[in-house]
Amino acid sequence: MDTKSMASRQDSLRTFEAQAVPYARFGRVLKFNRTLFLIQLLVLTAFFEAVVLHLLDKYFEALTGITRSMFKEGHILEHSVGFLKIKYFAIFGRLPTAFESFTYLVLSGVFLASLLSRFNRLPRNLTAWLIYVDMIYLVSSLYFVLFGERFPYTVAEFGKLYFLQQMGVFLLIPVLLGMTLSVYTFGFVNFMLNFLTIALTLFYAFIFGAVRYLAFLSILQNWSYIHMPAMFFVAGPLLDTVYVVSFYSLCSYLTVKLLHRKESYYQWGY
Structure with missing residues (x-):
């Protein structure tokens, strides 16, 4: 590089440095109060965990009663988890016939081939989801074609595992949302918004969990394993993850709407 080019480049750099902003304002940072965070976390988590533990027995007992009235044939089983006793109604499911398993296998294979072909015009995210679902049915149908009589699960075991799974979901929601929402420590209105979000999420989880369980039992009895x-x-x-994240996102959106004009709650990040 000659002397003239070097001088021109240095002049350009000096011009850029003179015009450049000496800082970067990348966004607004919410002010975080560690003490209020811990207090809110403990209050929300302790309260809703106590509510869940108090309602679990009654919830599963009511769901078992509804199941018994809907399906008639079956028997009530009991499973203990610590000091909790889970009662669930076991019905009789149905293994798929060889013809059904082979039909599902063929249909799953054809559908997968169509999704992977160059003629597929569906959006990529929808295609990826459908491939995921189709692969599950492909593997399931292949298993029943080869080892149908050796399927290790019954509706009774499925019911027990489902109730245990739901218990874990109900107990995890207050902890998960309590930790993520307690970072918003901006007064009583914000605390009540967080409280209402966790309450609505749990209410939805109880209703959705019951409806889903009844739908699952109906499918296992009338269709097949x-x-x-x-x-x-x-x-x-x-799906549990989807609705928990949805309620969290809604609460975060409302929090931003409530606080974005109050500069005492945030500071600009530089």
């Missing part, structure tokens, strides 16, 4: 893997991997904890 071939749908059981999809019940867990598609309509199980994955």
Whole structure:
């Protein structure tokens, strides 16, 4: 590089430095109060955990009563978890026939091939989701074609595992939302918004969990066990995660709307 080019480059750099802003204002940072965070976390978590533990027995007993009135044939089983006793109604499910298993296998294979072909015009995110669901049915149908009589689960075991899963979901929601929402420590209105969010999430979880369980039992009895893997991997904890995140997002959105004009609650980040 010659002397003239070097001088021109240095002049350009000096011009850029003179015009450049000496700081970067990247956004607004919420002011965080550690003491209020811990107090709010302990209050919200302790209160809702106590509510859940108090209602669990009554919830499962009521759900068992509804199940018994809907399906008639079956028997009540009991499973102990610590000081809690879970009662659930076991009905009789149905194994798929060889023809049903083979039909599902063929349909799953054809559908997968169509999703992977260049003629597929669906959006990529929808295609990825459908491939995920289809692969579950492909593996499930292949298992029942090869080892149908050796399927290790019954509706009774499914019911016990489902109730244990729901117990874990109910107990996890106050902890998870309590930790994530307690960072918003901006007065009583904000605390009540967090409180209401956790309460609505739990209410939705109780109702959704019951409706989903009854739908699962109906499918297992009237259709077959071939749908059981999809019940867990598609309509199980994955859907629980979706609605928990949805309620959290709604609460965060409302919090921002309430506080974005009050500069005492945030500071600009530089």
